[in-house]
Amino acid sequence: MQPVISVINFSKSFGKTTAVKNLTFDVEKGELFGLIGPDGAGKTTTIRTLVTLISPDSGEISVTGLNVSKSIRAIRSITGYMPQRFSLYPDLSVRQNLNFFANLFEVPKKEIAERRKRLFKFSNLEPFSERLAGQLSGGMKQKLALSCTLIHNPVVLFLDEPTTGVDPVSRSEFWEILRELKKEGVTILVSTPYMDEALLCDRIAIMHEGSVLAMGKPEKITGLMRNHIYKITGNDLVLRSDVFAQIPEIISVQSFGDSLHLTFPPGFSDEDVRIKIYGLIGQELNVERIAPSLEDVFIGLVEGKIGHAN
Amino acid sequence: MQTDKAVSVSKLSRHFGKFIAVDEISFEVDKGEIFGFLGANGAGKTTAIKMLCGLLKPTSGEATVAGFSINSDTSKIKKNIGYMSQKFSLYDDLTVKENIEFYGGIYGLSRxxxxxxxxxxxxxLNLDKMKNSLTRSLPLGWKQRLALSTSLLHDPSIIFLDEPTGGVDPISRRNFWRIIYEIASRGKTVFVTTHYMDEAEYCNRVSIMHKGKIIELGTPTGLKQKYNKTTMQDIFISIIGQN
Structure with missing residues (x-):
């Protein structure tokens, strides 16, 4: 089956700045695909190109088989796009905002009420339908913006950092809605700087400075880290990173509040770590091997320190 | 109220008409501690912090910040705290040098x-080559370090960080926190508010605020054991979800 989103060797520069270079990925129907990376990684440029707002310098890019440089109107009518700063009208109520976007997207008048009802089911915004959008909380605003993006029943959804600045509970509710949409067969491309949200996607591309560092299922990507990471807790006074940095085999030391994360090459066991620590400070500390986070993998990939098999 | 704590809060409340934004919160922060102040949007964090910075009078209760009362010594508090937010601290249209000079002036330092x-x-900061460039042209990670340094110009004993590393790449974020640990080890107290649960993991202790009250307070490891979760994100959702 033809992928819903297809990007082949896409590059885009702004003046001397290369925003995206040689990006290739595709997204299947009904897939929830995440572009993960910090500011400046090229996420927004990629999304804006896919929704036909900017044109690529080079590459073959299509949405539902339609070329983004040629089929601009057709693509816009079947896609929903929620930019980082979605403009809701603060002086209109929740219901009026939905009606406004329905009219903008030429939704037939008699269908509007029913679609609104369906969207309320996702968003739980019905009790607030007469509240002015300007008076909604951050999380509710994001849900309303998403609802406005969905009013014309798009088959592909592009969300650019929809949960940035939103609190963790509202973020988790927002992702719940995305999973519901996915069940209905909507294809979703979402970007986020939050590494933890990546785990909620079917597949992700980790982007850094315009290129993909790694792509695939989230668990496959965390599996790329071959170095062992140990969490050390115990006597606060000795949890000083500069002390542990003296261990010759150590790859990195990171303080985390009340613990330290020590990274060692593959094959380094809990026991090896305990012995090293005892030799260094003459005390036993709690040593626990932990699974690498996506952030660990990101840093490992950028710095070329993910370790190699023995 | 005499105390050797960096921050000491006792039954602090703030009402706006009938709405109780902060409802009798009490907690203490030690000198040199990195303390995370977490909560959902609308939980009352901003109101609490405004009171701690001497920008808003409490309805009732007392707190001392750097040893000064928020009821009677607000001008002394302002001289003894620093504030840094990744988003608002620097003027993009000023050069690096001008930003430092501007903040020095604001903090009342001599010429x-x-x-x-x-x-x-x-x-x-190794910014010699960039000192006359507009701040907007700095990479994000450097901007952040510059913002942190300017907020420390007047040598405050407590620094408030508001989502200091949101959106920043993980390498810059870890470097930033390395500097924060260094600052804390010199005895400065670091007070962090954030929605980024990744940032909460770096704190020595965290509090979670909900509907005006502090409903949980502890070390990240302690809370993970108590709730049997592996991340602060999961803890936050399970606590707020229950309430």
Whole structure:
């Protein structure tokens, strides 16, 4: 089956700045695909190109088989796009905002009420339908913006950092809605700087400075880290990173509040770590091997320190 | 209220008409501690912090910040705290040097002191080549370090960080926190508010605020054991979800 989103060797520069270079990925129907990376990684440029707002310098890019440089109107009518700063009208109520976007997207008048009802089911915004959008909380605003993006029943959804600045509970509710949409067969491309949200996607591309560092299922990507990471807790006074940095085999030391994360090459066991620590400070500390986070993998990939098999 | 704590809060409340934004919160923060102040949007964090910075009078209760009362000594508090937010701290249209000089002036440093501090900071941050460039042209990670340094110009004993590393790449974020640990080890107290649960993991202790009250307070490891979760994100959702 033809992928819903297809990007082949896409590059885009702004003046001397290369925003995206040689990006290739595709997204299947009904897939929830995440572009993960910090500011400046090229996420927004990629999304804006896919929704036909900017044109690529080079590459073959299509949405539902339609070329983004040629089929601009057709693509816009079947896609929903929620930019980082979605403009809701603060002086209109929740219901009026939905009606406004329905009219903008030429939704037939008699269908509007029913679609609104369906969207309320996702968003739980019905009790607030007469509240002015300007008076909604951050999380509710994001849900309303998403609802406005969905009013014309798009088959592909592009969300650019929809949960940035939103609190963790509202973020988790927002992702719940995305999973519901996915069940209905909507294809979703979402970007986020939050590494933890990546785990909620079917597949992700980790982007850094315009290129993909790694792509695939989230668990496959965390599996790329071959170095062992140990969490050390115990006597606060000795949890000083500069002390542990003296261990010759150590790859990195990171303080985390009340613990330290020590990274060692593959094959380094809990026991090896305990012995090293005892030799260094003459005390036993709690040593626990932990699974690498996506952030660990990101840093490992950028710095070329993910370790190699023995 | 005499105390050797960096922050000491006792039954602090703030009402707006009938709405109780902060409802009798009490907690203490030690000198040199990195303390995370977490909560959902609308939980009352901003109101609480405004009171702690001496910007808003409490309805009732007391707190001392750097040893000064938020009821009677707000001008002294302002001289003894620093504030840094990744989003708002720097003027993009000023050069690096001008930003440092501007903040030195705001904090009431003498001309000589400003000039000394400016040279010192620029060399510490390796910004010599960039000192006359507009701040907007700096990479995000550097901007953040510059913002942090300017907020420390007046040598405050407590620094408030508001989502200091949101959106920043993980390498810059870890470097930033390395500096924060260094600052804390010199006895400065770091008070962090954030929605980024990744940032909460770096704190020595965290509090979670919900509907005006502090409903949980502890070390990240302690809370993970108590709730049998592996991340602060999961803890936060399970606590707020229950309430």
């Amino acid at each position: 000589e002191k400003i000039s000394d501090k400016t040279d010192q900071l620029i060399s510490e």
